[in-house]
Amino acid sequence: MSPSLQPLSGVLREAIATHAAAGRTALRGPAGMLDYGALGAAIDAYAAGFAALGLARGAFVGIAAAKTHDCVAALFGAMQAGLAPTIMEPRITVSELADRAESVRMAVMAFADEDFRDEAEPGLITVGTRALHLPSLRHETATPTAIEHQTTDRALLLFTSGSTGRPKGVVLTQANLRVNADGVVAHTGLTPHDRLLHVMPLHHTNGINNQLIAPFLAGAEVVLIPRFRADDILDQLREYRPSIVTGVPTMYSRALPHIPAGETFEYLRFLRCGSAPITPALHEQIEQVFGVPLVVSYGLSESTCTTTLNPPSARRIGSIGTVIPGQTLKLFLPETNTEAAPGTEGEIRITGAALMAGYIGADVDSPIVGGWLRTGDLGRIDDDGYVSITGRLKDVIIRGGENLSPALIENRIAAHPAVAECCVIGAPDADLGEVPVAFVVTRDDQAIDTEALADRVEADLSPVYRPRAVYRVNALPLNKVGKVDRKTLRQRLAHEQTAQAAGWAES
Numbered sequence: 001m002s003p004s005l006q007p008l009s010g011v012l013r014e015a016i017a018t019h020a021a022a023g024r025t026a027l028r029g030p031a032g033m034l035d036y037g038a039l040g041a042a043i044d045a046y047a048a049g050f051a052a053l054g055l056a057r058g059a060f061v062g063i064a065a066a067k068t069h070d071c072v073a074a075l076f077g078a079m080q081a082g083l084a085p086t087i088m089e090p091r092i093t094v095s096e097l098a099d100r101a102e103s104v105r106m107a108v109m110a111f112a113d114e115d116f117r118d119e120a121e122p123g124l125i126t127v128g129t130r131a132l133h134l135p136s137l138r139h140e141t142a143t144p145t146a147i148e149h150q151t152t153d154r155a156l157l158l159f160t161s162g163s164t165g166r167p168k169g170v171v172l173t174q175a176n177l178r179v180n181a182d183g184v185v186a187h188t189g190l191t192p193h194d195r196l197l198h199v200m201p202l203h204h205t206n207g208i209n210n211q212l213i214a215p216f217l218a219g220a221e222v223v224l225i226p227r228f229r230a231d232d233i234l235d236q237l238r239e240y241r242p243s244i245v246t247g248v249p250t251m252y253s254r255a256l257p258h259i260p261a262g263e264t265f266e267y268l269r270f271l272r273c274g275s276a277p278i279t280p281a282l283h284e285q286i287e288q289v290f291g292v293p294l295v296v297s298y299g300l301s302e303s304t305c306t307t308t309l310n311p312p313s314a315r316r317i318g319s320i321g322t323v324i325p326g327q328t329l330k331l332f333l334p335e336t337n338t339e340a341a342p343g344t345e346g347e348i349r350i351t352g353a354a355l356m357a358g359y360i361g362a363d364v365d366s367p368i369v370g371g372w373l374r375t376g377d378l379g380r381i382d383d384d385g386y387v388s389i390t391g392r393l394k395d396v397i398i399r400g401g402e403n404l405s406p407a408l409i410e411n412r413i414a415a416h417p418a419v420a421e422c423c424v425i426g427a428p429d430a431d432l433g434e435v436p437v438a439f440v441v442t443r444d445d446q447a448i449d450t451e452a453l454a455d456r457v458e459a460d461l462s463p464v465y466r467p468r469a470v471y472r473v474n475a476l477p478l479n480k481v482g483k484v485d486r487k488t489l490r491q492r493l494a495h496e497q498t499a500q501a502a503g504w505a506e507s
Helices: 008-021 036-051 069-080 094-104 114-126 174-188 205-218 230-240 249-258 280-290 406-414 450-460 486-494 496-501
Strands: 025-028 060-064 084-087 108-111 130-133 154-159 169-173 195-198 221-224 244-247 270-273 294-298 327-333 346-352 358-360 372-381 387-392 397-399 402-404 419-429 433-442 469-472
Touching: 008 036, 008 069, 008 174, 008 205, 025 036, 036 069, 060 069, 060 094, 060 114, 069 084, 069 205, 094 114, 094 169, 108 114, 114 130, 154 174, 154 205, 169 174, 174 205, 195 205, 195 230, 205 221, 205 244, 230 249, 244 249, 249 270, 249 280, 249 419, 270 280, 280 294, 280 406, 327 372, 387 406, 397 419, 402 406, 406 419, 406 433, 406 450, 419 486, 433 450, 450 469
Parallel strands: 025 221, 060 084, 060 108, 084 154, 108 130, 195 221, 195 244, 244 270, 270 294, 397 433, 433 469
Antiparallel strands: 154 169, 169 358, 327 346, 346 372, 372 387, 397 402, 419 433
């Protein structure tokens, strides 16, 4: 068996023991510090508790808990016990919780909050899910659970964000988790000298795969912050002095106003950004303020987490980086399913050991066809292997039969010094089919000439790219992982008169 395809849980347990013997710290933050020895013991204790439930191998178990040391230990304890855990989103409602449990036939839901358990238990009983108090699963004196994991064992369940109807779960295996972590560690050069500021949610693939599994394998420290707050970021940087910070573009954009001029971050090695597109203008501004490279990455939950990543020492603005070890990415022509010629645009497709085991919980077609994950993203690959996103198949604006990339328009608008954020979508048009429409958030609520913004796009690109309208908004709608919610913008656009009555301004 290839080392990159060994099951994650056994390798992680060995790594934690090695780092414990070296006296390294695993977790720190507002809740205090936890060394690798204590983390390993807590994982073993939860593994024993989950094993004692007698559940079937690969059974789905939910963890409804805040972002704490215990939550992390329970997650990996459930994996070690041969189960497939999922961490529930913060502030999820009782009805949503029951719906998700029913959709995947979840065996157990473990609650850190007894009151929340009592509130949710009737609904969970109805759908056949057992409600437990999480601390009761921590068996401190039990013999550590020894399970021989297989590469194909279910290891993690992720509910996709922004889906319509019943949420669908992405099922990841032990091999999926291992190959992703190995690739990230190799591409970023993670070592025990690194310290990561963890501000992402734990129900998100990046929050688990790249900000827990990868650093734990490498012996790095993780600073566990309960949730991102732009107001707190400067104090957290000064107190914990991380070498790496990971976020989404919106997080960085909202943190920038809180960084005073002249502040230096000599302890930072690089910043990392993923999960959503970033404009070159924002990229450059972030690097100027923090003084270190901003490393952009790309991936989907369906391919575990990360497929491409800019090397920290050789990042390229406008690129999502090069393919990490253990994965394969190629471009295909969607119309013919043939591989795109070198240097030309095509749909990004991914294959290899990182591809999910499949969806569960929703009657939807798998995006994996013929062994390739069809991402729906359009891209190009340069001669050095750097990949760039050029658009998205479903987001492409088809104006009079011509395909327009929203990203091209967004990049031109975002380059204006008064623009903090922007998003471009297609608006229905009786004559042309669709036309571009832009939504912008200005810095410090500055006034802006929206007609001049449209002129700027037309001058840099061509008249067909000119936005039909530019709307000033106080903020762009976001989904639960910080991506701009284009669906909500389309809904608002469809109710334009109501939106204007709420105070929107149109060019």
